[in-house]
Amino acid sequence: MEDMRKSKHPIGGLADKLALPALTLGTVLTALAFLLAFTVASPVMGAKVNGVELIGDEMIGNQILLSQKIFYFHMPVAVTSMVVLAGTAFFAIRFLMTRDALYDLKAKICTELALVFVICTMITGDLWTRFEWGVWWTWEPRLTTYLILTLMVIAYFILRAAVDEPERRATFASVFSIIMFIDVPISFMITRLIPSSVHPVILRTDSGLSPDMLAPMLCALFGFSLISYGLYRFRTRTEIIGQRVDVLKEALDNKLGN
Amino acid sequence: MAVSVKKPSTFAQFKTLLIKDLQREFRTKDMLSSMAIYALLVLVVYGAALSQTGRQFDILQMSGGLLWALIVFTSLLGLNRSFSYEKEDGCLEGILLVPLDRSVVFLSKACSNLIFLLAVEVLILPLFFFFFLTTTTPAPTWPMMLLPLFVGTIGIAGIGTLLSTITVNTRGKDVMLAVLFIPLIFPLLFACVSATTVVVAGGDIEGIFRNSVLMAAGYDLVMVLLSWVLYDFVVSA
Numbered sequence: 233m234e235d236m237r238k239s240k241h242p243i244g245g246l247a248d249k250l251a252l253p254a255l256t257l258g259t260v261l262t263a264l265a266f267l268l269a270f271t272v273a274s275p276v277m278g279a280k281v282n283g284v285e286l287i288g289d290e291m292i293g294n295q296i297l298l299s300q301k302i303f304y305f306h307m308p309v310a311v312t313s314m315v316v317l318a319g320t321a322f323f324a325i326r327f328l329m330t331r332d333a334l335y336d337l338k339a340k341i342c343t344e345l346a347l348v349f350v351i352c353t354m355i356t357g358d359l360w361t362r363f364e365w366g367v368w369w370t371w372e373p374r375l376t377t378y379l380i381l382t383l384m385v386i387a388y389f390i391l392r393a394a395v396d397e398p399e400r401r402a403t404f405a406s407v408f409s410i411i412m413f414i415d416v417p418i419s420f421m422i423t424r425l426i427p428s429s430v431h432p433v434i435l436r437t438d439s440g441l442s443p444d445m446l447a448p449m450l451c452a453l454f455g456f457s458l459i460s461y462g463l464y465r466f467r468t469r470t471e472i473i474g475q476r477v478d479v480l481k482e483a484l485d486n487k488l489g490n
Numbered sequence: 491m492a493v494s495v496k497k498p499s500t501f502a503q504f505k506t507l508l509i510k511d512l513q514r515e516f517r518t519k520d521m522l523s524s525m526a527i528y529a530l531l532v533l534v535v536y537g538a539a540l541s542q543t544g545r546q547f548d549i550l551q552m553s554g555g556l557l558w559a560l561i562v563f564t565s566l567l568g569l570n571r572s573f574s575y576e577k578e579d580g581c582l583e584g585i586l587l588v589p590l591d592r593s594v595v596f597l598s599k600a601c602s603n604l605i606f607l608l609a610v611e612v613l614i615l616p617l618f619f620f621f622f623l624t625t626t627t628p629a630p631t632w633p634m635m636l637l638p639l640f641v642g643t644i645g646i647a648g649i650g651t652l653l654s655t656i657t658v659n660t661r662g663k664d665v666m667l668a669v670l671f672i673p674l675i676f677p678l679l680f681a682c683v684s685a686t687t688v689v690v691a692g693g694d695i696e697g698i699f700r701n702s703v704l705m706a707a708g709y710d711l712v713m714v715l716l717s718w719v720l721y722d723f724v725v726s727a
Contacts, residue, residue, distance in 0.1 A: 395659065415673075
């Protein structure tokens with residue numbers, strides 16, 4: 233038992249102690265962002281409507297679009313998904329350097345989180361294209377690069393499921409997640425590289441967001457980041473504890489067998 | 491009696507591995523013939539798919555996309571094959587026993603894949619013209635489409651070699667390669683289709699063609715270098 237506590241993968245350190253506060257604070261901030269988005273943030277006139285246009289079978293003049301509220305969640309989850317994928321790439325590189333299965337576990341957990349955020353981004357983004365641009369889907373550069381990112385995150389798990397040996401699975405998954413990460417900066421930069429794109433550039437110093445709009449967006453951004461950190465720590469901890477239980481069970485079985 | 495063995499140079503190793511692949515292919519004609527027949531069949535399917543379009547239908551605008559769809563599916567078939575026969579008789583294990591740098595294995599395999607893909611493209615390009623572009627007149631700039639074709643094929647061969655090494659060790663490897671390969675080459679595909687369409691249908695050669703080819707070449711460079719670096723881990727796993 234004593235050597236278990238001093239095992240290679242310690243739990244309950246400072247990072248684990250911070251997980252619960254981070255998760256709580258993140259939830260509070262996200263809830264606050266939700267409230268602010270609907271109360272404080274000023275309503276936005278239909279962004280793309282000049283004069284009168286037909287949007288979703290309705291003649292719309294310069295109407296206040298409630299769907300603009302999606303923005304306060306869409307952009308933060310998208311940024312969070314990219315940050316989490318950077319974590320995946322980092323742990324994948326660490327795994328290839330050290331061959332320590334813990335890094336592969338962490339990379340897998342990061343990709344799991346990324347999948348959640350990527351799906352949230354796709355859903356909010358699709359609602360946005362439907363109600364703001366009037367189409368369900370358009371092959372616009374940002375949308376396209378993000379779609380292939382989604383496909384690759386899904387492919388990561390298909391790849392993991394298709395390899396049986398743990399060592400080989402970890403290597404293949406790490407290599408694939410490093411190549412997959414190339415698409416993240418491309419997707420991030422594409423609206424800057426191809427200015428004709430419909431998708432606006434948000435992360436810039438002169439974004440033109442008024443403080444009452446900036447506040448909910450930043451709250452959501454920090455909220456989602458903290459939530460992802462908290463979830464990541466909890467998932468890692470659960471997995472490590474699970475592995476310890478397995479080792480203990482095996483030891484117990486051996487004892488009883490003898 | 492002293493035995494002196496000279497270590498072969500890296501280039502000699504590369505040449506030996508490449509010639510091994512080429513010789514095998516020229517003896518069996520396994521990969522080339524299956525790729526060529528598959529490509530021909532896809533062209534026939536295109537014929538049925540486009541048969542109901544009107545006489546004024548602008549095939550020129552679509553030809554770039556159709557050609558690249560054909561190349562992607564054909565190369566998927568070839569890449570799947572390129573590693574499965576290495577597995578069959580333990581050939582890969584034999585190569586890995588030789589004290590050589592693993593990146594040489596990658597380079598030789600990528601080069602042989604590139605040669606086979608180019609050979610198939612030499613066959614299917616005239617067929618594509620024969621079936622779809624003889625009814626119209628392509629823009630006079632159409633020979634320039636060979637440049638995006640070449641740049642795109644380099645990327646397909648480079649990324650495909652890494653991915654087919656991964657997928658040959660997985661369950662359901664044929665589907666697995668498509669699942670990994672198609673999202674990864676999408677940016678390359680996008681750039682190559684736009685470059686090809688511009689030179690075939692006519693348009694802004696200076697701007698769109700140059701930018702697209704540069705974009706494709708940049709993506710090639712990043713992906714091939716990364717595949718080269720990561721190949722050691724994959725092939726020894």
